Amino acid sequence: MPVQFDLHALLQMEGRKRATLINKVAGYKTANLIGTRSAGGVDNLAIFNSVVHIGANPPFLGFILRPTSVERHTYENLKETGVYTINMVTEGIHREAHRTSGKFPEEVSEFEACGLQPWYLEGFAAPFVADSPVKLGLSFVEAHTLACNGTRLVVGQIEHLVLPEDALAPDGDIDLEALGAVAIGGLDTYYRGVKLGRYGYFRPGESLREIP
Amino acid sequence: MPVQFDLHALLQMEGRKRATLINKVAGYKTANLIGTRSAGGVDNLAIFNSVVHIGANPPFLGFILRPTSVERHTYENLKETGVYTINMVTEGIHREAHRTSGKFPEEVSEFEACGLQPWYLEGFAAPFVADSPVKLGLSFVEAHTLACNGTRLVVGQIEHLVLPEDALAPDGDIDLEALGAVAIGGLDTYYRGVKLGRYGYFRPGESLREIP
Numbered sequence: 164m165p166v167q168f169d170l171h172a173l174l175q176m177e178g179r180k181r182a183t184l185i186n187k188v189a190g191y192k193t194a195n196l197i198g199t200r201s202a203g204g205v206d207n208l209a210i211f212n213s214v215v216h217i218g219a220n221p222p223f224l225g226f227i228l229r230p231t232s233v234e235r236h237t238y239e240n241l242k243e244t245g246v247y248t249i250n251m252v253t254e255g256i257h258r259e260a261h262r263t264s265g266k267f268p269e270e271v272s273e274f275e276a277c278g279l280q281p282w283y284l285e286g287f288a289a290p291f292v293a294d295s296p297v298k299l300g301l302s303f304v305e306a307h308t309l310a311c312n313g314t315r316l317v318v319g320q321i322e323h324l325v326l327p328e329d330a331l332a333p334d335g336d337i338d339l340e341a342l343g344a345v346a347i348g349g350l351d352t353y354y355r356g357v358k359l360g361r362y363g364y365f366r367p368g369e370s371l372r373e374i375p
Numbered sequence: 376m377p378v379q380f381d382l383h384a385l386l387q388m389e390g391r392k393r394a395t396l397i398n399k400v401a402g403y404k405t406a407n408l409i410g411t412r413s414a415g416g417v418d419n420l421a422i423f424n425s426v427v428h429i430g431a432n433p434p435f436l437g438f439i440l441r442p443t444s445v446e447r448h449t450y451e452n453l454k455e456t457g458v459y460t461i462n463m464v465t466e467g468i469h470r471e472a473h474r475t476s477g478k479f480p481e482e483v484s485e486f487e488a489c490g491l492q493p494w495y496l497e498g499f500a501a502p503f504v505a506d507s508p509v510k511l512g513l514s515f516v517e518a519h520t521l522a523c524n525g526t527r528l529v530v531g532q533i534e535h536l537v538l539p540e541d542a543l544a545p546d547g548d549i550d551l552e553a554l555g556a557v558a559i560g561g562l563d564t565y566y567r568g569v570k571l572g573r574y575g576y577f578r579p580g581e582s583l584r585e586i587p
Contacts, residue, residue: 169534190406190426190556258583261574265577305523307528318523324381344402349549358566362563364477367478
């Protein structure tokens with residue numbers, strides 16, 4: 164039987180229950196570690212489930228920053244240095260990745276505290292995650308603060324992309340399942356993926372074409 | 376061996392290859408069908424891989440709209456009526472959901488053209504997807520247009536939430552795997568999820584606590 168909640172019922176719900184529910188209603192989300200460095204030289208790393216595609220030419224990605232203290236470190240750092248990294252979370256590092264959601268003192272690097280190794284690209288002032296198979300280095304482009312609750316959309320341009328050569332197909336496809344990528348449910352549950360199918364661009368009147 | 380692309384190399388890449396690659400680098404994405412109705416009364420349905428959490432109290436979700444004609448129908452309709460729906464894509468309807476990415480004439484309903492049944496809530500002027508287990512009805516709150524490429528972030532408030540009673544745990548958790556939810560790789564590949572673990576909020580100094 165379906166159960167139905169209207170806005171009033173959602174607002175009446177106990178706070179943690181509502182937060183868990185609303186974070187999960189949209190389904191599986193992206194799982195990425197965002198790396199920054201403070202003006203004082205401390206590396207920062209935090210998990211995000213909100214990276215979105217903004218454009219391919221030029222290559223832009225966005226992510227959502229909640230107005231919390233953990234995420235504020237990321238924003239202050241990327242505004243100061245102008246750069247940040249986005250690193251794919253895999254099955255092999257998902258427990259370490261989850262640990263970065265804790266609240267660490269500003270002078271502590273989450274890399275060390277959570278058991279992840281940093282990796283650096285010469286001339287790029289933000290740390291990558293060594294064990295992450297897909298590493299992106301971005302430069303800050305623009306940010307928009309929402310009137311409704313102070314949440315921010317941050318947009319950056321991809322300046323560097325590092326990935327395993329054998330993970331990249333000639334047509335640009337990446338085999339996420341082979342890389343061990345994970346998806347997040349809400350803020351706390353991690354999943355690996357099992358491919359159902361890849362499909363061609365659909366033209367009305369034709370049948371759906373599966374790409375092997 | 377890792378392969379490395381800088382911005383210049385990405386800009387030199389053949390266009391379709393770059394689009395496929397950049398759409399996949401962030402990993403698994405949300406899969407949702409967004410339903411709207413035009414001022415003329417035609418139902419519209421389109422698949423999106425960019426729904427993000429904006430807030431739980433009050434409950435806000437966002438999504439990214441590219442400046443393309445398919446997605447413009449969604450935006451024009453939701454601005455006209457003030458409402459839209461977000462519906463979970465599952466394994467059972469993922470092929471029909473993918474078909475909605477095709478370009479249909481304005482007077483055609485993607486529900487009928489793609490083999491999906493609409494479901495209506497009295498007094499709510501946007502169609503839901505009957506076979507989607509999690510259905511959200513939203514009212515438009517605000518939109519932000521990016522300076523970099525005209526892409527929009529659209530934010531709405533959840534006015535209605537419909538889901539199977541047995542899918543909702545007492546603590547607000549939703550079992551995405553049991554619902555058959557899917558994730559998308561880029562624009563063309565669909566995956567089901569296999570749960571690796573659910574973890575408690577991490578406190579530095581403690582060990583990671585798994586929630587059964």
